[in-house]
Amino acid sequence: xxxxxxxxxxxxxxxxxxxxxxxxxxxxxxxxxxxxxxxxxxxxxxxxxxxxxxxxxxxxxxxxxxxxxxxxxxxxxxxxxxxxxxxxxxxxxxxxxxxxxxxxxxxxxxxxxxxxxxxxxxxxxxxxxxxxxxxxxxxxxxxxxxxxxxxxxxxxxxxxxxxxxxxxxxxxxxxxxxxxxxxxxxxxxxxxxxxxxxxxxxxxxxxxxxxxxxxxxxxxxxxxxxxx
Amino acid sequence: xxxxxxxxxxxxxxxxxxxxxxxxxxxxxxxxxxxxxxxxxxxxxxxxxxxxxxxxxxxxxxxxxxxxxxxxxxxxxxxxxxxxxxxxxxxxxxxxxxxxxxxxxxxxxxxxxxxxxxxxxxxxxxxxxxxxxxxxxxxxxxxxxxxxxxxxxxxxxxxxxxxxxxxxxxxxxxxxxxxxxxxxxxxxxxxxxxxxxxxxxxxxxxxxxxxxxxxxxxxxxxxxxxxx
Numbered sequence: 001x002x003x004x005x006x007x008x009x010x011x012x013x014x015x016x017x018x019x020x021x022x023x024x025x026x027x028x029x030x031x032x033x034x035x036x037x038x039x040x041x042x043x044x045x046x047x048x049x050x051x052x053x054x055x056x057x058x059x060x061x062x063x064x065x066x067x068x069x070x071x072x073x074x075x076x077x078x079x080x081x082x083x084x085x086x087x088x089x090x091x092x093x094x095x096x097x098x099x100x101x102x103x104x105x106x107x108x109x110x111x112x113x114x115x116x117x118x119x120x121x122x123x124x125x126x127x128x129x130x131x132x133x134x135x136x137x138x139x140x141x142x143x144x145x146x147x148x149x150x151x152x153x154x155x156x157x158x159x160x161x162x163x164x165x166x167x168x169x170x171x172x173x174x175x176x177x178x179x180x181x182x183x184x185x186x187x188x189x190x191x192x193x194x195x196x197x198x199x200x201x202x203x204x205x206x207x208x209x210x211x212x213x214x215x216x217x218x219x220x221x222x223x224x225x226x227x228x
Numbered sequence: 229x230x231x232x233x234x235x236x237x238x239x240x241x242x243x244x245x246x247x248x249x250x251x252x253x254x255x256x257x258x259x260x261x262x263x264x265x266x267x268x269x270x271x272x273x274x275x276x277x278x279x280x281x282x283x284x285x286x287x288x289x290x291x292x293x294x295x296x297x298x299x300x301x302x303x304x305x306x307x308x309x310x311x312x313x314x315x316x317x318x319x320x321x322x323x324x325x326x327x328x329x330x331x332x333x334x335x336x337x338x339x340x341x342x343x344x345x346x347x348x349x350x351x352x353x354x355x356x357x358x359x360x361x362x363x364x365x366x367x368x369x370x371x372x373x374x375x376x377x378x379x380x381x382x383x384x385x386x387x388x389x390x391x392x393x394x395x396x397x398x399x400x401x402x403x404x405x406x407x408x409x410x411x412x413x414x415x416x417x418x419x420x421x422x423x424x425x426x427x428x429x430x431x432x433x434x435x436x437x438x439x440x441x442x443x444x445x446x447x448x449x450x451x452x453x454x455x456x
Contacts, residue, residue, distance in 0.1 A: 015250040022243040045283045057279035143416045155412025165418040184383025186422040187415035188371045190393045194414040
């Protein structure tokens with residue numbers, strides 16, 4: 001059985017987790033020997049950045065050797081996780097021996113903090129992309145980035161695209177097309193694609209800096225290493 | 229305060245709910261006087277079609293006069309809901325007086341069963357689109373369909389597009405673009421858009437018929453009315 005394990009931690013962004021989980025769960029129904037699980041410290045519901053609580057299907061003790069691990073991201077609680085040695089140890093434990101180590105949005109910063117992105121090309125939410133370099137990774141502005149066993153997706157909704165790519169890699173084009181059809185992923189953003197030429201990254205840096213500073217207020221050394 | 233209330237019921241498809249909730253929750257942070265809530269019979273976690281439980285933020289008793297209501301869909305549990313008078317009464321209660329009555333995927337069939345789509349144009353997941361006509365609605369093959377206060381989205385992932393359209397309607401183009409940027413909804417399906425010319429709807433009808441028959445096995449009269 002190939003376990004595809006999503007990590008649930010308090011405060012994460014539900015769409016980061018649910019988008020790719022819905023995709024990979026469809027894979028698990030179409031292709032035998034694949035199973036999706038959601039792993040947490042306990043099976044109790046945890047808060048998120050939505051008015052919605054999520055509860056895992058398994059504890060870390062129950063999933064010890066996953067085939068793939070996927071980390072969702074989030075805002076302040078995820079950035080607080082950069083200093084959370086317990087969470088980082090859980091991530092290292094799941095990733096050790098996994099053939100696929102994936103993330104969505106700022107989940108890649110957790111992979112980086114766990115020491116899993118050093119020397120690798122990776123991406124994350126556009127607001128925090130530069131932070132990857134502080135951990136020795138090379139930030140790349142792509143929808144998703146593959147480097148060895150690691151696959152990282154851009155912000156929030158990018159997890160769906162990355163997961164469909166993973167389905168294609170694991171099970172072929174026909175299954176990937178079927179999954180896309182089943183979840184009717186035929187995107188029609190009312191305003192069209194994002195026009196990146198109108199996005200002033202520099203003007204927005206104070207906002208991401210403030211979120212980081214607030215998140216790591218109790219960890220001045222780490223904050224100083226990641227800032228500037 | 230304008231409450232945008234998502235309905236949580238056992239067995240629903242998480243992406244139907246989380247996609248538009250993530251979009252409309254971003255609206256609520258950018259525009260004062262909007263609040264998103266998730267409403268259920270209780271605050272206990274309910275199972276879904278993923279290895280993930282979801283728990284509501286409010287009970288029906290706490291949210292009595294929402295500005296908008298959004299119904300997620302699902303497979304068998306949602307189709308079982310077509311005969312669930314308690315759930316249908318909850319939906320009618322929330323929809324009464326709401327200025328926006330929305331659904332994602334087969335959630336529109338619940339709206340139809342609650343008597344809210346008679347004489348209206350609507351859509352749903354492509355597998356079950358014809359069922360809308362049995363309730364006196366006109367099925368439309370569009371990403372989302374607006375008719376009076378009702379807005380229905382196509383299958384699963386279509387809820388994100390519909391929600392961004394709603395943000396634009398409620399708060400304008402600039403806010404909608406900002407929400408789209410924050411959740412980095414810049415879709416790049418690895419295989420491109422769905423090629424509907426290759427989808428044989430007739431060949432797939434036995435599958436949707438079987439799911440419907442299984443769901444309504446205990447309600448032969450309703451099943452017979454909805455079949456054939």
